[in-house]
Amino acid sequence: MPTSRPMPWQRAPWGWALGLIALSWLLIFATLVRPPAQQPVDRSHREVPGQRAEVDAAVLRLVPQVNLVRRPIEKPFTPTLAHWEDKSAQASFAQARSQLLAGQFKPRAVPHAAGARSTAFWYVVPVKRTDVEQGRWLAVVGMPYLDDVQVWLERGDGRIEHLQLGDHFLGDGRQIHARHHTVGMNLLPDEEVLIWVRSRTDGTMRFTFSLDSPAHYFNTEVNTSAMLGMFIGVLALGCLTYALTSIWLRDGMLGFYSLFLATLVLLYMGQTGLLIQLVQAPPWWLNDLFAGFGTTGPWYAAGVLWVNCLDMDNHQPRLARMYRVLALLFAMALPLALTPHYNKVVNISFLMGVVSSPLILYCAWVAWRRMHDRLRMVYLIAFLSYQVGGIVLAASLLGLLPSNELTSQIYPAATLFHTLVMAVAMGMRISRERSDKTLAQERAAAHQRFVAMLTHEFRNPLASIDRSANLLQALQSPTGEQLHSRIANVRQQVRRLGTLVDGFLTVGHDDQSPITPNPTEVTLREWLNSLIQAMGPDMGARVQLEMPQGDLRAHLDPKLMRLALNNLLDNALRYSPDDGVVRLVAQAHESGGVRIAVIDQGPGLSEDEMARLGAQYHLGDELSQGQRSTGSQGTGLGYFFCRQIVEAHGGQVTPSALRPQGLCVTISIP
Known part of the structure; x- marks a missing residue:
């Protein structure tokens, strides 16, 4: 079945929305907006x-x-x-x-x-x-x-x-x-x-x-106008700050919040009379424009803002679409504030606000309960305060609550509290965005280092395989011993590559994908013997199993723990002399569980090098073993894979240096 092509409004929804808004505004201004009829006023006594x-x-x-x-x-x-x-x-x-x-x-x-x-x-x-x-x-x-x-x-x-x-x-x-x-x-x-x-x-x-009295009125007005100017100035400064920050960070949510603050500036400039006090002879439509846009605008600017804050597109997609459609419709109808039809828009917007407020609070509550995130809790507090103030305002203006000094001050107080709390939330969000951006950059750099390390780790066994193949090709008639030696080397290097690939696929390089073991009870002697036999006769002969007599059992994931021990044994055999023996010691732990130690005869590590051992992106060629073992430079990935697997079992990996030489790595499993 051919894939359906997206419709134009699906490819550029904001462009279509702005186009519809502009078209509706042109139609309203052209057909409905008219200056009020001037009635003759008889000023004579x-x-x-x-x-x-x-x-x-x-x-x-x-x-x-x-x-x-x-x-x-x-x-x-x-x-x-x-x-x-x-x-x-x-x-x-x-x-x-x-x-x-x-x-x-x-x-x-x-x-x-x-x-x-x-x-x-x-x-x-x-x-x-x-x-x-x-x-x-x-x-x-x-x-x-x-x-x-x-x-x-x-x-x-x-x-x-x-x-x-x-x-x-x-x-x-x-x-x-x-x-x-x-x-x-x-x-x-x-x-x-x-x-x-x-x-x-x-x-x-x-x-x-x-x-x-004139004296008392004008004295009071001076103080009131100063306070209103400071309040509106703070809102305007916040609007400008968040708008510039939105452009700088390319963050749409900050842009919606600056739009919400802009509607509040219009609201208080128009409704408090500060605009008509500042302008000597404003045109008839100016205060209507500010008061009208500011009355219905915050409900729907806030609605779109909350859709983004609460990630409703992923968790409540139908509600998200509903709020966006409502925001579009009322944005298209905003110029009706300059017409006699504005009262219908106000009634509908207030009723829709009263109905939609519980839905927003429910979504905020669900988001906080789902994530238990401090930022979501701050959002919930901000939404609750604004919704309570908005509901009281709408109910008092519609005559459902008595209009008095208390009900008239609840909405401004709730708006101020909401603005302060949202400022804290936006600060937390910006900080989190910057932290996430820094973390993403660090992860990208770490990924590049990981790829470089993985390439380095693959290069050594591939080079060894290539040398063995070249020698076999150079020998016209290789003896049985020469053939056996080169084939054994190829098999050993292939096993190293297989172990490395298994570790990479199991553990990976992303901390966001945790290992989930599936532990079962195993007989330790039988399981360790099968692990040694799987290494092949040449390498298995160099591993010496030491454990007490008796039926020692362990609770672990056999597949994952086999991978962990394979990495440790591979490292131990690689850094030990060719005729050296690697000891595999298993015993019961005093506090329960088991201990499995891998002891090699390599050059060992200093205390400083052991402190850095197992870091995910620490290059192992800086370690003594890598420097002293010709052709055996490593990156420490095997040890890292082992530690991740053991810690997923609730255990720990402990390295210790032996004197005069050698390294002991102990796995403790509860």
Whole structure:
């Protein structure tokens, strides 16, 4: 069956995703984004005929009058307001007064959160100046991202002052350049005023209202703006740092985290009003762009980030695809923040965030339980804090939780904590990446050394075989003794090559592939005799088995341990004189188990050389035995293979030098 060719979006998924996002943005900007309709604002002082006494009485039946007076501990007044929801968003000021008289207004404490609706909300509160000296007061309306805020000051003599505010009208009727929509009032002593506010927005409705003295308000704003600037500055610096680090290390996860921080910068610049405070007369769409992108962006930038952090592609591939598709869809819909349809996007995104949060936490928990890794635990803590803050924010904005000072501060606090914890996690990840990179480089260098050593180890027996073949070819009629000697040498070198290949295939050169022995109980004398016989008559005759009488048994893997002893015996025979005997001594261990010692008659090793013996990539031609045995230079691979096998059995290999010469290598098996 022919192999199916990958589709274009499978070959370059990010290119297709960016193309779809760009196309959707062009369509939205071309068809849906329109500037708000400019309504004429009558700033002249005009009178509303009649009904003032009835209006005052209706308001006072709902909420108490606010007496503006300086207090020992100066703080703003946050009164209870009379409230009415205009679902058509078309009611005029006169119609709102009629609804008040008809009993449609209800008491409402602020802040007031009503979710994402396309309706208008009316508020009214009675105010009276009772302070003798303080005549200038401010009515402060929030949140700063509200699109359309209109304020009417209805004075006792029937005069009306109308002001148009909101982030769509920042260049028109803006009395005070501040983060909030602020109205200044000059009140006469004992003057009573009704403050009417109409608020409408295409995003999430969260209405705040306070009355404050100018001195206290601006002093507070200086401190608040400084703290917000520091907080947003830290986020922006982190965003830039991680973006540059992502480019430097070519790490996509760091890039997604910098994108997540960028959405938080947009969120706090737009929602806190810092943007409209910094820009003198911003266009109508600028704050919507920041607040809108920042509201829905973090959910989905974080979703893609978590897919990578938790390696969901390998462990939860369906969830990973779901999060990526959601991120793509909402990225395509981000420009809807500049249209009246944005409230639908907000509602869907918040509901999806509330639903998907438990899934993310479950994946983080599973990842930590599966790997028990400190980095995964840090991820879990970061995700838990952000998800809790996000759920509280979404629930309060949708009206599922009361909107108060506590619920409004949970999300910023959770965001700050999440950012700090993720900074620790990213630092741990960068450190781990650098460590892994260094380890990979060391492994690559070690692999090259290993190949060089293996080549060197193969070269000696191959050269010996070649010499024997050349001598046989040079002799016209070799005698039986000459023929037997050369054939025995060839067989010996072939056996050395076979032992080396078996060791390489069994142990290898990668510490990540551990040896797993399959131990069985063997009769030691019978097993050792079979091992010596398998060496052949010439080499086997030079091995002398020494062990006590009796039935000595051992618990080991016969195949692996045969390979270990073959390596030791091969080395011992190679470094001993041609007529020398190698002793193979087996005995029971005092604490249980057995000891098997291989004792040769070679030149031996110094203490410093024995300390380096068996290092995986230590060249054996630096050892005394390699230097003193002509044609027998080695790399120490045989000893290394033996040690790996014995340690896999839970035992140990101990070399000891003999005097005046010789080397004893003891294998202890529990």
